[in-house]
Every structure is written in structure tokens, then in C-alpha cells.
Amino acid sequence: MLKRSSSLAVTVMLSAAACESTGPGDTGGGGGGGSNSASVTFHRDVEPILHKSCLSCHSNGRIGGFSLEKYEDVRPLAASIVAATQSRAMPPWGALSTEGCEPRFPFKGDISLSDEELATLQAWADADAPEGDVADAPPPFVPPPLGLPNKAQTLAPEEPSVVEGDSDLFECVVYDPALTEEKWIDGIHLVPGNAKVAHHALTFRTSREDANTLSGGTGRFPCFGGAPGQIVHVWAPGGNPFELPKDVGIKLTPDDVLIVQMHYHPTGTSVEEDSSEVELRYSDVVPPYQFVVTFPGNAANGEDGLLPGPNDRGEPEFRIPAGVSDHTETMEIVIPPEIIIEVPILMAMTHMHYVGTDIRLDIERPFSASQPLEECLVHTPQWDFNWQRMYTYDTPIDQLPKGKAGDILKLTCHYDNSMGNPFVKKALTEQGLSAPVDVVLGEETLNEMCLAPLGILVPSSIDL
Ligand code: HEC
Secondary structure (H helix, E strand, O other), X not given: OOOOOOHHHHHHHHHHHHHHHOOOOOXXXXXXXXXXXXXXXXXXXXXXXXHHHOOOOOOXXXXXXXXXXXXXXXXXXXXXXXXXXXXXXXXXXXXXXXXOOOOOOOEOOOOOOOHHHHHHHHHHHHOOOOOOOHHXXXXXXXOOOOOOOOOOEEEOOOOOEEEOOOOOEEEEEEEOOOOOOOEEEEEEEEEOOOOOOEEEEEEEEEEHHHHHHHHOOOOEEEOOOOOOOEEEEEEOOOOOOEEOOOOEEEEEOOOEEEEEEEEEOOOOOOOEEEOOEEEEEEOOOOOOEEEEEEOOEOOOOOOOOEOOOOOOOOOOOOEXXXXXXXXXXXXXXXXXXXXXXXXXXXXXXXXXXXXXXXXXXXXXXXXXXXXXXXXXXXXXXXXXXXXOOOEEEOOOHHHOOEEOOOOEEEEEEEEOOOOOOHHHHHHHHHOOOOOOOOEEEOOOOOOEOOEOOEEEEEEOXXXX
């Protein structure tokens, strides 16, 4: 299914690489690796890949835990690097170009590896990880800034979160920017306080009133699926600040606060505290577009959008039966008549919980003069709850994919509700269960979702 990681493609390219390097007299000694060592070296071929896709996390003091900066450090890890990259566990980047889905534009900050890069890493490991000539090395790695450039405000919680025990903790924490006038955010970032336990964070814009009701005035409350309001930022370890493109902002009024849903992963052995910070930057002018996230998907039983599925008992139902390892739910959401103008889509995200394995969003346009009639917007074929991201198209606003009234958003979600799914096994264990249970739509850990938050650009003059 995965186009880029198809083992066939990798094999073909590997043999091509081997052929190229097999010069006259290079046929005997040194085993299979001898010939490759002439063509693939650490400094020339491997180091640039590590710079592009790995060092933002695997360099000194960053979340990856160990450094992949120096040849001496990388060499002994050659085999595990091949295993982690071929399985697509590393680098953690979910949106891939697949056989059925090739998004029209690249995503900003895409660190996923191409087939060629995977083959290069493998050929290098097969050749016994040669160093090569240091003169071939790329320029020194410059780590991306850990904070938001030119930030205007830093928000911190009043009290730290306490993370202990051995179950994952989901906590919503209120951050109050205390604005006295309306402002437009053009950059936002979450800075984890304690990298040992901060696993993931979703930031929402919510009214102060709702936040107070939910937290009973304490500034925090337990939450799993998310918080009410508008999602404005997603952070995963190593995540970059979300800097909106020129002409785009997120409206924040004096009545608004931010709620960060923190996902903590306890160490299991120690009591940890975390005070993660939210950094904000504001635009000097009211930008022409506001960034708004809509949530197509999650069609419930009895709703039009939910299509018939393989395990329905009668009417279409959102139910993933216990023990079924290849269940699919599909939904079709028609963009409502109010959207009379074509709306640019800047960001596409996918969202499921622990049973989900693969989720994809397509758009079908019954008629359009400017847009393809069918287009895949995003596909995360190896869904991983722990590494959710916002995928932002890297193209000028006027070229972004667009949607309008009557266009159909199609969601296809696959699930594995068996003990063969390690995330299901872990979630069940945490709930004290020993066998899978039927999973239905909902907010809890052992509920599921089939959702594709879409970041659209709406004229700022429209009051939302
Ligand atoms: C966004 C941060 C991030 C990036 C980028 C990243 N890693 Fe990792 N890596 C981690 C973290 C965190 C772990 C620890 C295990 C975990 O949480 O998944 C890890 C673990 C590993 C492991 C240990 C085995 C495993 O699969 O858990 C290897 C090997 C590895 N990374 C290699 C790489 C390589 C090679 C790249 C680049 C192609 C890369 N990583 C890019 C964060 C990252």
C-alpha cells in the first residue's frame, strides 16, 4: 500500500546501486559490501539525510534521546537506523505520498524519507557503514530555533502539572493571554517544560466563560479527546513553531483564552512536574485571511454522512467490533450551501484514537473550473496517535486546494481492534481489560474517531 516504502521499490533501487558501483576487478573480495563502499559513504550520502530528517530531534539535548551527529555515534546504530526508517517509525511524519494518494503540493517541513533515501541508508549499512572522506560532508547542522522567533508574549500555567504512575495522563490547562483589545496571532508555539514526560499537545481557542465552567475556576481539568473551541496549534516532540503565512492570522479577542490539552507519558519510576509554555506573536495589521479549523468527519449513527460498512447490523453504524483486525468506516460530508465562495485549504490533519491504523481524506468536486474533480488531500497510512501533526501545504495562497458548497469530503478510516495492535493492547491494559471490546464513536480512550480537521482561510471581514 505504501508507495514510498514498498520493499520492491527499495530492492530494485538497491540492485541498481550495486550495479553502478561494481567496477572491473571489483567482483570478489570484501563480500557484498565491498562494492557498495565505493559508492555510499557516511559523509557524502548519509549525513545529508540525517541533517534533513533526524537531527532536529537526534542532536544534543533534544527529544530523540541520543545523537546522530557524529560518525562514531551513528556507525554502531546503522542496523537500527535501517530498521526504524524502513518500518517508517522514524522519522515520525505521518503524511506520505502513497499509491492512492499523492497530494498536489508538498507539506511544509516534510521530513519523511523518499525511496531513494531509504535505499541509501540500507546500502550504507550493508556496506558496513563506511565513513568516506570528511571533505564530502555537508555544511555543519544548524538546529532549528527551539522557540518562536520574535515572540510577543509567553504564557505559563500558574501551577505545574504533576505526572506520575504508569498510565498516560491527559490534562487540559488554561492559558490566559488577558488581552484588552482584539489581536491577530501570526505565530504560535508550545515549549515543553519537561521533555521527559511531555508527549504531545493540542492548543484550542475557547471563551474564558467556557474555560471557567469546565475547570471550575481551577485553570485545569482532565480531558482526553480535546477541548471545546477552535484548534489553533498541534505540538509533538521536535515540532516547529506554527508560523502562519503572510496575510493569514488567528483572531483572539479579550474574551478568549487558550486551552492546551497536554498528553503526558509518565516515566513509570519518578514523579515529574511540567510547566509547558505557550509563545505568541501578533500581526501588526488585520490580515486579509483568518485561519479557521473545521472538523469534517465523526458522522454518528443515523447521520447522513456515515456510509454502509462491512460489519453493520442493519443501518450504517459506527462500530468497530471486538477482535476485528481490518475494519473500515467511510464517510462523505457535503460542504454546506453557506460556503458560496471557494475557500482555500491551508492545512489538513487526520485524527483517530488508538484502534485506528490508516486514515485518508479526499475531496470530490462535482463541477469546478479551476480545481481537479478528484483530489486526495492527506493520507496517514501508519496512523500513530502519539505523533499527530498539522500538515500545511507549502504553496502560495492562490494555488492552495479549494473547496466550495456541494464539494464532497470523503474520509476513509481503517481500524485494527485486535490484540495484534500494540496500541489497543496498551490501552486495554491501562483500563484493566484483557480482551478487546466493541468500539464506538466518542471522546474516551477506548472510543474512536474518524476525523480530518481542515484549516481553511476565510476573509477576516467575516465575523466567526
Ligand atoms: C520529531 C523527532 C524525531 C525525529 C525527526 C527523528 N526521531 Fe528518531 N526518535 C525520536 C524519539 C522521541 C525516539 C524515542 C522513541 C519514541 O518515542 O518513539 C526515537 C527513536 C529512534 C530510534 C530507536 C529505535 C526506535 O524506533 O524507537 C532510532 C534508531 C531512530 N530514532 C532513528 C531516527 C532516524 C534515522 C531519524 C531520521 C531519519 C529519526 N530518528 C528522526 C524522535 C525523532
